[in-house]
Amino acid sequence: MDAARVGVITFPGSLDDRDAARAVRLAGAEPVSLWHAEHDLQGVDAVVLPGGFSYGDYLRAGAIARFAPIMTEVIAAARDGLPVLGICNGFQVLCESHLLPGALLPNAGLHFVCRDQRLRLDNTSTAWTGEYRSGQELVIPIKNADGRYVADADTIDELETSGRIVARYLDVNPNGSQNDIAGITNEAGNVVGLMPHPEHAVESLTGPSADGLGFFTSIVKRLVNA
Amino acid sequence: MRGAAVARVVVDVMLKPEILDPQGQAIARKLPQLGFEGVPAVRQGKRFELELDGPADEAALERARKIAETLLANPVIETFEVHAL
Numbered sequence: 001m002d003a004a005r006v007g008v009i010t011f012p013g014s015l016d017d018r019d020a021a022r023a024v025r026l027a028g029a030e031p032v033s034l035w036h037a038e039h040d041l042q043g044v045d046a047v048v049l050p051g052g053f054s055y056g057d058y059l060r061a062g063a064i065a066r067f068a069p070i071m072t073e074v075i076a077a078a079r080d081g082l083p084v085l086g087i088c089n090g091f092q093v094l095c096e097s098h099l100l101p102g103a104l105l106p107n108a109g110l111h112f113v114c115r116d117q118r119l120r121l122d123n124t125s126t127a128w129t130g131e132y133r134s135g136q137e138l139v140i141p142i143k144n145a146d147g148r149y150v151a152d153a154d155t156i157d158e159l160e161t162s163g164r165i166v167a168r169y170l171d172v173n174p175n176g177s178q179n180d181i182a183g184i185t186n187e188a189g190n191v192v193g194l195m196p197h198p199e200h201a202v203e204s205l206t207g208p209s210a211d212g213l214g215f216f217t218s219i220v221k222r223l224v225n226a
Numbered sequence: 227m228r229g230a231a232v233a234r235v236v237v238d239v240m241l242k243p244e245i246l247d248p249q250g251q252a253i254a255r256k257l258p259q260l261g262f263e264g265v266p267a268v269r270q271g272k273r274f275e276l277e278l279d280g281p282a283d284e285a286a287l288e289r290a291r292k293i294a295e296t297l298l299a300n301p302v303i304e305t306f307e308v309h310a311l
Contacts, residue, residue, distance in 0.1 A: 060300055067297070096300065103303045105241075110248050150245055150303060176246065 004029040004223035006216075007044035009074070009090075011036040011065045015052035016087065016199055023199040024048065027216030029223070036068040045223045046083035046127070047074055049090025051143075051197055061104060061146040062092030071097060083127040083219055084191045088144055091183070091193030100184055100193045101159070102151030107144065108176025116208040117142040117196055118170040119182050123163050126189040131218040137170065138211035140196040142182075147175035147195045149184075159184055166192055233282035234311035235290040239299045240271040274298055275311065282310045 006024045008031055010017045021031035032044050036054075041047065054065035065071070071093070078084045078099050086094040094100045107113055121129060121136045132138075151159070156178055159165050166183035173180050175195070183194035198212025241247050247269050254268040276293065278286050290308045299306040 059297070063297065063300065095302070101302075103300055105245070105303065106248065108246060108248050110252060148246075152244075152302075176248075 002030075004046070004220050005032050005042075005044045006030070006219065007032045007034040007041060007047045009034045009036060009047065009049055009070060011052070011054035011068060013053040013056055014050050014089070016050040016197065017052070019197075019199040020048045020050040020087065023202045023213065023216045026202050027213060027220045029216070029220045034070060036065070036070050039069050039073055041070070041073050041077060041082075045226075046085070046219050047077075048199075049074075049084065049086040049093050050199070051088035051090060054089055054093065057089070057092075057146070060092075060096070062089060062094075062096040065089070065093045066096035075099060078186075078191050081188060081190050083222065085128050085215065085219070086191075086193040087197055087199060088147075088195055091195055092146060094191060094193045099191050100186055101155045102149055102184070104146050104195070105148045105150055106146050107148050107174070112143070112145045113147065113174045114143040115141070115174065117174060117182075119167045119196060120170055121167055123166045123185060123189075125163075126166060126185045126192050126218075127222050128192045128215045128218050129166060130222060131214040138167075138214075139201070139209045140198055140212050141200045141208065142174055142196045144175065144195055147177065149175075149177035149181040149195070151178065162187070167194060167196070230279065231281045233278040233280055233286035235276045235278055235282070235286055235308055236311050237274040237276065237290055237294045237298050237306055237308050238271060239274070239294070239304050239306045240269060241304055243269075245303055272298075286310070 024031040168180040201207035201212030250268040250270040
């Protein structure tokens, strides 16, 4: 059987596209490089929006990337069920695209935060988290300046009651996110936004753990069983 | 030579009042050290000055509003106001 094909978009200013592609490969799928300026998803089975500072994060983080040519296709396909994972800057782009509710603002402490962060996985029913146990604790790097998740009270309430908070910060809240939110999903569970970087925790040699690999093996397993 | 009409329109973007503005807070905390007492709060926003082809009429303001709600402001977290300069 052919390997699942997972697209990784490169925007001008993306930093973690290569690490994301490597994580996809380690999970057993074929990474497919996608270019922001094209209107072609090349028939991929899922898409990763990587971390970085797309278009310099001018105006607001992710605000200009949201209007990149390829986002027209990503937004339409995501609404039709294509699995999409946005990591850090990718999460910001997904919020700016309104594929996910809320927004990500400058960290409450006003500092760039870079640390190995303990998390708890609270939703294992998304396309990207099926390989984890509910309540599982992970250690994954976080590195952001604009990681403070905010949404209005009704949205937070809706996310909480419907179990759409995918991951929460443990020990410390590094950026002032409401309800310690580190990641959320859309109603259908195909779109996930995550502020920590699982692609930097896929091998013990280069990461604090291999705890992040599960996001990528989850999508591979989901696609194989689809 | 008379140039073509250009409307100058200002778009002011502010975080919604309920959203924490740590930059504004940092500024407010600094002020007493500089001798500016009695400033309990500062909120920091963004100002855009647009030049739009055509006269500075209601249609120009409407175009600026459209630009603001599409790109300049994120309605999830921000509000905006437009006025001619």
